[in-house]
Amino acid sequence: MSTSSQSYPMSGGDDQHSYIHNSSYQKAVIDGVEEKARQYILEKIDLLYLMKPDHSTFTIADYGCSIGPNTFHAVQSIIDTVKLKHMKESQEISLVPLKFQVCFNDQANNDFNTLFRTLPPSFDQEYFSVGVPGSFYGRVLPRNSIHIGHTSYTTHWLSKVPEHVCDKKSLAWNKTFIHCNNLIEEVTQAYKVQFTKDMSVFLKARAEELVPGGLMIALGECFPDDVAMYETWSGIVVDTIGDCLLDMATSGVTTLEKIELFSMPVYFPQYSELKRAIEQNGSFTIEMMETTRHPLEAMQLTNDFITSMFRAFLSTMIEKHFGDAVVDELFDQLAKKLLKHPIDFEKCKKKMVYYIILKRK
Ligand SMILES: C[S@@+](CC[C@H](N)C(=O)[O-])C[C@H]1O[C@@H](n2cnc3c(N)ncnc32)[C@H](O)[C@@H]1O
Numbered sequence: 001m002s003t004s005s006q007s008y009p010m011s012g013g014d015d016q017h018s019y020i021h022n023s024s025y026q027k028a029v030i031d032g033v034e035e036k037a038r039q040y041i042l043e044k045i046d047l048l049y050l051m052k053p054d055h056s057t058f059t060i061a062d063y064g065c066s067i068g069p070n071t072f073h074a075v076q077s078i079i080d081t082v083k084l085k086h087m088k089e090s091q092e093i094s095l096v097p098l099k100f101q102v103c104f105n106d107q108a109n110n111d112f113n114t115l116f117r118t119l120p121p122s123f124d125q126e127y128f129s130v131g132v133p134g135s136f137y138g139r140v141l142p143r144n145s146i147h148i149g150h151t152s153y154t155t156h157w158l159s160k161v162p163e164h165v166c167d168k169k170s171l172a173w174n175k176t177f178i179h180c181n182n183l184i185e186e187v188t189q190a191y192k193v194q195f196t197k198d199m200s201v202f203l204k205a206r207a208e209e210l211v212p213g214g215l216m217i218a219l220g221e222c223f224p225d226d227v228a229m230y231e232t233w234s235g236i237v238v239d240t241i242g243d244c245l246l247d248m249a250t251s252g253v254t255t256l257e258k259i260e261l262f263s264m265p266v267y268f269p270q271y272s273e274l275k276r277a278i279e280q281n282g283s284f285t286i287e288m289m290e291t292t293r294h295p296l297e298a299m300q301l302t303n304d305f306i307t308s309m310f311r312a313f314l315s316t317m318i319e320k321h322f323g324d325a326v327v328d329e330l331f332d333q334l335a336k337k338l339l340k341h342p343i344d345f346e347k348c349k350k351k352m353v354y355y356i357i358l359k360r361k
Contacts, residue, residue, distance in 0.1 A: 006159065006160045006161065006265055007107040007108070007109055007135070008157070008265075008314075008316045008317040008320065009066070009106065009107050009109055009110040009111065009316055010023075010066045010067065010110075010312055010313050010316070011311070011312045011313070011315050011316065012067060012110070012111025012114055013111065013114055014114060014118070016308075017308070017311055017312060017315070018067070018114075018312065019066050019067055019312045019313065020067055020068060020069060020114070020118065021308075021312075022308045022309050022311070022312035022313075023066070023069070023070050023309075023312065025294075025296060025301075025305075025309055026070055026152060026153045027069075027070045027073065028294070028295040028296050029152070029153075029219055029294060029295065029353050030070055030073060030074050030152055030219070031073075031295070032292070032295040032353070033219060033292075033353075033355040034077050036288065036290070036355060036357075037077070037078065037081070037217055037357065038077070038081045040215075040287065040288060040357055041078070041081045041082060041085055041148075041215075042081060042084065042085050042088075044287070045082075045085065045213070045215065046213060047082075047085060047086060047089055047095065048089070048093070048095070049213050050147055050211060050213045050214065051095075051096075051098075051147070054096075055096075056096040056097060056098055056099055057098075057099050057100070057101050058082055058098050058099070058100050058101070058147050058148075059100075059101045059102075059103065059145055059146050059147050060075055060078055060079070060100065060101070060102050060103070060127075060146070060147065060148045060149075060150065061102075061103040061105055061132070061141060061146045061148075061149045061150070061209070062074060062075055062102070062103070062104055062105065062149075062150045062151070063105045063136045063140075063149060063150070063151040063154060063206075064105065064106055064136060064151055064152075064153075064154030064155075064157070065104040065105060065106050065110075065115065066106060066110065066115075067110065067111045067112075067114045067115045067118070068114075068115055068118050068119075069118065070152065071104060071115075072118075072119065072120050072123075074150050074152060075102050075127070075150065076120070076126070078148055078150065078217075079100050079102075079126060079127060082098070082100075082148070083098070086098050099127075099128070100126060100127035100128070101127060101128045101129075101130065102127045102128070102129050102130070103129075103130045103132045103141060103146070104129060104130065104131050104132060105132040105133075105134065105136060105140050105141075106132075106133065107133065107134070107135060108133035108134060110133070112131045112133065115131070116129070116131065135159065136151070136154070136202055136205065136206075137159040137198055137201045137202055137205070138201065138205055139205045139208060139209065140205070140209075141209045142209070143208050143209065144208075144209070144210075144211050144212075145209060145211070146206075146209045146210050146211065146214055147210075147211055147214050147215075148214060148215045148216075148217065149206055149209070149210055149214070149215070149216040149217065150216075150217045150218075151216075151217070151218050151219075152218070152219045152220065153219070153220050153221075154220070155198065155199060155202055155218070155220060156220055156221070156266050156267060156268055157265060157266055158191075158194050158195060158198050158265040158266065158267055159194070159197075159198050159201070159265070160194070160265055161263050161264070161265045162190035162191050162193065162194035162263075162265075163190060163194075164186075164190055165180075165187050165190050165191070165263045166260075166261045166262065166263055168260060168261075170186075171186045172184075172186040172187050172189065172190040173187075173260075174187045174263040175260065176242065176246060176256070176259050176260060177239070177242055177263070178238065178241065178242040178245065178259070178262055178263060178264055179229070179235075179238045179239075179242075179263065179264045179266060180229060180263075180264075180266075180267055180268075181228070181229045181230040181235050181238070181239055182228035182229045182230055182235075183228075183230055187263075191267045192267075192269075192273065194265075194267070195267045195269055195273070195277070196273075196276075196277050196280075199274075199277035199278070199281075200277065200280065200281065203277075203278065203281040203283065203284065203358075204281065204283070207281065207283035207284065207360060210360040211360065212360055212361065213359065213360060214359070214360045215287075215357055215358065215359055215360075216284065216356075216357070216358040216359075216360070217356070217357055217358075218354075218355075218356045218358070219353065219354060219355050219356070220353070220354060221268055221294070221351045221352065221353055221354065222268060222269050222270060222271050222273075222274050222291070222351065222352055222354050223268060223269070223270045223271065223349075223351055223352065224270070224271060224349075224350070224352060225270045225271055225272050227270075227349040227350070227351070228349075229268060231348065231349035232348055232349050232350070232351050233301075233343050233345055233348040234351065236343055236348065237306055237310055237334075237338075237343070238264070238310075240334060240337050240338065240341075241310065241314070241330065241334055242259070243337065244330055244333040244334050244337060245259050245262075245322070245330065246259060247333060248326065248329065248330065248333065253325075253326060253329060254322050254323075254326055258321065258322060261321075262321050262322075264314070264317060268351065271291060271352065271354070274354065275289065278356070278358065283360060283361055284358035284359060284360055284361065285358070285359045285361060286356070286357075286358060287357040287358065287359050288355065288356065288357040289354065289355075289356045289357075290354070290355050290356075291352040291353065291354050291355070292352065292353050292355070293350065293352065293353065294351070294352075294353050297345075297350065300345055301343075301345070303335055303338040303339055303342070304335070306338060306343075307331055307334050307335045307338065310331070310334070311327070311331045315327050315331075318330060
């Protein structure tokens with residue numbers, strides 16, 4: 001069973017603020033690295049070894065699937081590639097026809113209704129789908145049951161706010177900052193410790209769920225080792241959200257006390273930190289670990305795009321701590337501040353997109 005963890009799903013439903021309509025930034029990365037997974041699966045996986053002789057169900061899990069549409073795209077691409085591989089191998093040796101099962105995992109309060117309501121129309125011919133509620137910082141699926149696991153933009157969400165960062169008596173107190181922007185050394189350390197613990201739990205659980213030879217595909221963002229969050233455009237956006245909250249405390253919409261006790265359980269590791277966390281696990285071989293620029297990085301993202309994207313993934317967290325009356329005004333203020341002080345993307349330091357394929361030993 002999964003261990004309990006703090007849970008802040010993306011905005012549900014399908015209105016203008018929902019994750020469905022505000023997840024193209026993540027989708028661009030999934031699209032950008034799709035070909036690498038295709039090549040790897042076609043060239044390297046051994047279907048005969050992966051599947052038991054009498055077993056015809058190929059099982060895929062998407063950990064932290066949210067409500068779509070990105071998850072549908074990611075799993076369909078894996079299915080198409082495995083089918084192609086299966087067809088090619090069947091020409092040489094006789095293989096049983098494959099059926100596919102997809103396990104969509106996310107926190108129990110994820111909007112699974114919208115997820116299943118918006119499944120692509122062709123899904124019933126392609127795969128059986130299962131919803132798997134529970135934190136991926138713990139076991140969510142049976143031992144030895146998954147052939148390919150996938151996860152995108154998920155392990156940035158820590159299992160909890162690191163200890164002490166909301167404790168005003170601690171050196172690791174994050175003051176009025178609302179995330180790990182790397183400006184206070186002790187805060188950064190607290191986040192690093194939590195990230196390393198969480199990655200260890202995540203990988204240990206996946207190692208139990210994946211069959212030997214099974215693949216875990218993971219993508220997300222990290223920093224070059226010499227870059228700090230506050231120097232990147234997304235770091236600047238979250239610091240600006242913090243500034244808006246401070247303005248709102250001045251005008252009485254929220255309080256300084258509430259801001260001082262808030263820090264987001266979200267963390268972006270440095271590249272070497274991420275690599276170390278994976279190597280420490282020992283149950284996987286690293287088949288591929290590459291970094292690239294975000295496909296949309298060259299574009300000047302519009303203020304509307306930025307505001308909507310951050311609203312879709314932060315509003316449940318903001319609502320839980322500050323109350324739902326704050327959300328509209330906060331993101332209105334963010335839009336105004338970004339208009340007044342546009343982000344200079346040229347000047348910002350760059351984050352990187354990472355793309356990892358792990359193979360269960
Ligand atoms: C930014 S969304 C990414 C969604 C999707 N993978 C994509 O690429 O569009 C992050 C997702 O991770 C989920 N998540 C965060 N922590 C989780 C946990 N401990 N267990 C399961 N899901 C989690 C969130 O609920 C959210 O749906």
